Amino acid sequence: MRKIISASQVKLADSDCLVSENISSHELMDRAASAFVGVFRGLVPDKNTPIIILCGTGNNGGDGLAISLLLQCDGYDDINIVIIPTGHRQSDDFAYNMQRVKERQISIHQLERTSLQDFDGLGLRLTESVLIDSILGVGINRPLDRALAEIIKMINQQCKRVVAVDLPTGFRCEGELDDDGTVLYAHEVISFQRPKLNFFFPESAKYMENFHVVDIGLREAFLAELPSDYYLIDSADIEEIYNKRKSFSHKGNYGHALIYAGSAGKVGAALIATEACLRTGVGLATVCLPEEERHALYARLPEAMLGSSEELFEGVKYSAIAFGPGLGRRASFLSDLFKKANAPLIIDADGLNYLSKEDTLLNALPADTVLTPHMKEFDRLFGPSENWWQRLQLARRNAQKFKITIVLKNRYTFIITEKGEVLINPTGNPAMAIAGMGDALTGMLTSFIAQGYSPREACILGCFLHGRAGDRLRLEGHAVVLPTVLLTQIPLLLGELKNVPFA
Template sequence: MRKIIDAAQMKLADKDCLTAKNMASHELMDRAASAFAGIFRSLIQHKNQPIVVLCGTGNNGGDGLAIARLLDCDGYNHVEILIIPTGTDPSADFLYNLERIKKTSVPVRQIGQVSALDFESLDIDVSRSVLIDALLGIGVNRPLDGGLRDIVRYLNGRCKRVVAVDVPTGFRSEGSFQDDEVILHADEVITFQRPKLNFFFPESAKFMRSFFVADIGLREEFIAELPSSFSCLEQSDIENIYRKRETFSHKGNYGHALVIAGSIGKVGAALICAEACLYAGAGLITVSLPQEGRDALYARLPEAMITRPEDLFDERDYSAIAFGPGLGVRATGLPHLFKKTKAPLVIDADGLNYMAKNQSTLTALPKGTVLTPHMKEFDRLFGSSSTWWDRIQLAIRKAKELNVIIVLKNRYTFIVTNTGDVLINPTGNPAMAIGGMGDALTGLITSFIAQGYTPREACILGCFLHGRAGDRLKLEGQAVVLPTAVIRKIPYLLSEIE
């Protein structure tokens, strides 16, 4: 996992690198500029493209000057620099790089008054140019005001393309945004060493289309020791958790999963959840669903067993239980379930909706239960939040208070553990935005718990593989990815890990 750190900690990591590697600060800036330029070259390959580097007078502006010099050296023929004062005194590294750029043929213009009117009078056609935004970096901790706000307002909607250095101007690395804040809209952000936490929240979509992480060589061992509740999952986490099947193993070694799901008109939710359970490797699976859905289950999943709701706990020892997908009014059986079994629970959909209407069930949740809400389900359970930052803080409090794991689903899914850690899953894509995708995820998590993984491990495996399967299908040319296609990709991904 890669720890996600805040802006203040990133500055500490910079200082540590300078000390540990005996570097001057402008040398680290050169390293950052080189990493940025490497990604920029892959994005903007046409070297006759006009490029305007918009520089502030702090260290982000110094980055911009260094980037402009490297792009000029690399053969980009139409690079120009516009410097706008962003503080009382220019930083030392900005001044250092300003002297270096003056030794090149790159034109540099500076304005004294910070206003949109002065910017407009410079006769720069931003509608034809790629704008490299190096105006303000991660030091911003309040909304833009005055002339800088006017300039950003002027630029928004006028630029052909904007590539931001580290963060878009006015964008904060962490914390809530106000509704009326003015932030420069970037097409791409090339950020240094770590994605910023706010990149993962839906509010960021207004200000950036995509981001890329440029490794600038900060010491990972130092970052790993910094206190943070947030981490981003990686492929290596999956490889470290997943256990290859033993040679002499049998179905009894891989657990017995129970899926309580489906109702009239929503049998598909039960089928998808059960199928995901099977394809992720549960040794046995039993499905409880209404009479009307049993023929469909027999036809689609002959591997699954069926039980009537009244026979749920007749001498059977389940390893994990999924409760809720498409369940409808049958969700009223949740309190009875708490009393009848000690098996780990994964509660989704109508199970969550029932709990939202019957808040006393929250305090009765068994330790280690996994809740898998999307945003609306989460808000119904725990109360509305005005921003995603606030929603995640609430999820942390509730996961610790109830001793459960909350899998808060979105473009980037947040696995909030009962210890208050937040594991961000980076896999998945908009092609997966279709009904039934959450039912598939519930089935995957339940399957891995049934096989003996801890709830935390199961959530990591389920979320990462679920998204990775969707990513593969998107790369293979599917503009819309169905849950059943995702499910059938899972065994191949597991084989690759083995």
Template sequence: MQTILTAAQMRQADEHTISQRSISSLTLMEEASRAFAEAFVHCEPDRKISIHIFAGQGNNGGDGLAIARLLKAEGYPQVQVSIAAFTGGESPDFSENLIRLRQAGIEPVWIKDQSADFSEPATVVIDAIFGSGLNRPLSGGYAWLAGRINAMSARVYAVDIPSGLSAEQPFAGAYTCIRAQQTFTFQRPKRSFFMPESAHAQIGFTVLDIGLDESFIEAQPTDMYLLEATDIKALLKPRLPFTHKGTYGHALLIAGSPATMGAALLAASGCLNAGAGLTTLAIPEQGLTALNAALPEVMAMTDHSLFEAGQLERFAAIAAGPGMGTDAKAVSKIDSLLETGRPLLLDADALNILAEKHWVERLAPGSVLTPHMKEFDRLFGVSDSWSQRLDRAKEAAVRYGLHIVLKNQYTFIVGGQGHIFVNPTGDPAMAQGGMGDVLTGILTAFLAQGYPTAEACKIGCYVHGSAGSTLAKDQFVVSASAVAARIPLELKSLL
């Protein structure tokens, strides 16, 4: 599990590494620039391309000058450098790299006003204007330059962070930035990279190891952590000899309505494939034929018997919501579940009922909510940004003792201690209906198997996304049913 730090903390990591290794900041800059150049060569092996590097006058610009020199040494003869010098002075390391750049035979062009001409086309642009220290939107000449670069037909690579994107949280709205095809970022992804607003500035990012002291970075206080495969492997328990279906828990899913049985079946499939020993689906009687035909391994409970005395005590984990509707009957079910005082997993329609009735305070501590953005905003108020949404999720998780699985490209798992765990798995190919229903089933299966709530959320989100990512290697789109069927293979590969 990796700590995700602020820009200020990463600068402290730079300083600590420089001190510990007894090297200069210029040496560390050279190592970072070399890591960038190596990654660039891998992506752009054709030495005949023309490269235009735009550099600022700070340390990010110093990286850009060093990259220009290194790429020329790698056999790229067409490297042009332009320096954006609208305001401010030079950092010492920039100045030294400017000397080295000229010694390598590259004379940069200085851009000091908005009359500069970029008539010479380039195949590739490298953005090294502003680094992670930027704390206000681009304006003036820098905003103009960003617009000119974005108007080029070149492929754009950003050094550490696209210029105009804040490292902590993206600026609101359609902020001005250089839009990068790929960012090569140093040692850790920036916090903002996991927020949807960052898509305005970059399509993807790759993390490059530049030799910073990992023990120092991991020891820094933070509220955000990035999950890794090793974390999930450490949490998963192998199936031992002489265990049986009773060992792995009995899960109850309350889902579906006569018109929306698909959601119930997808949730049950997720639960079944994630390893619950027994899965029971509480559905309207009209859905029994569909269930028996599609998932004969799953048991059924009809609505009228759901709350008979002692029925719910049989289950190790209870989830509700997918496809159940929001009519009076569905509201009554959620009301009755909340009356039990048991921790619940609530998704979809159950979340909408919770929001409409203002019943969040009735949730038992240890409950899990799995909202997408709109469901979350109905529950906890409309947020102006994902950063604000995460703050509200932390506040709610701590206040009510909940686990909130806030779904998106990078799903945020927010626990009752106020920690945010970022799930890195998943793929845009999964952008189809039913994925959340499958995730509900998967999470319920791990809860039924006795995993602590925090562990169940981490494992469930990771393998759900991993299954989709695996399938997306060979498919343009991935269905929720295919993801559910893939789960046992993902778990086996992790073990």
């Protein structure tokens, strides 16, 4: 897992790198510039594209200058640099690179003061150029000065393509994203070493479209020591957590899941959750559906068993219980389930809605429970929040208080563990925004828990592979991904893990 670090920790990591490698800060800046250009070339392959580089006078601006030198060497032949004063003095690395740029044939426009009128007077071809934003990076320490904000608002109206260095100017790396704040909108952000935490919040869509992360060689061992509660899941975690199926193993080794789901008109939710559970490798799955709906189950999923409420817990020990998809009024069984449940619960959809109406039940949630709310379900459960930052902090407090895992679903799903850590899932895409997708995830999480993974491990595996399956189909050309189609990918993805699923 990759630790997400704060703006102030980035500076510590930069300093550590200079000392541990015995390099100068402008050498590190050259590295950052070179990593930036590596991605930029792919984004803007046409070397005749007019490029405007807006530089502040701190180190983010220094990056912009170093980038201009590399782009010129690369053959980009229409580069204009504009220097916008930020702060009272230039940083040393800015000044160093300014000297180098002056020795080259690159046009530099120096604003003597930050003013919209002066900026406008430069007559830049903003609409037809690619703009590189290196005005401010992690050094922002106050709301944008008024004159700078005015310039940025004008750029936002005119520029069609902006590539930001490290982060968009005006964007806060962590904490609440200010709704009224001015930010230079970036179509692409090329961020150094780690994405910034706020890239993962839905509100960031107002300020940026895509981001790329480039390695600038900061010391991973140093980053690992920095305190942080935020982590980004990556494919190495999946390889590490997933266990291959052993030879001589049988269905009894892979758990028995109970799926308590479905009601008249909503049987599909139960079928999707159960199919997901089976395709993720559970040994046995019992579904508790209304008796009159049983034919759908037999027709669609002959591998599953049907159970009725009365006999469910007679002599059966489940290893995980999913509760909620498509349940409707049947969700009132939740209070009884708490008394009878003999396995970790995964509560979704109507199960969550019932829980929010009977909030005394929250205190009675059994150990190892996983809740899988989307934003509205979360707000109904724990109360409204003004923004996603507040919502995430509320989730952390509740996960710790009730000793549960919360899977807060979104473009980037946040897995909040009972210790209050936040694990961010990077996979998934808008083609997956369709009914039944959450039921598929619930089935997958239930399957992994039934197979013996801890709730934390199961949520990492389930969320990542669910999104990855959708990403693969999107790449193959599916504009929309149906949950039942997504599920066909799961055994294939498991089969591809380095740790192949057979001994």
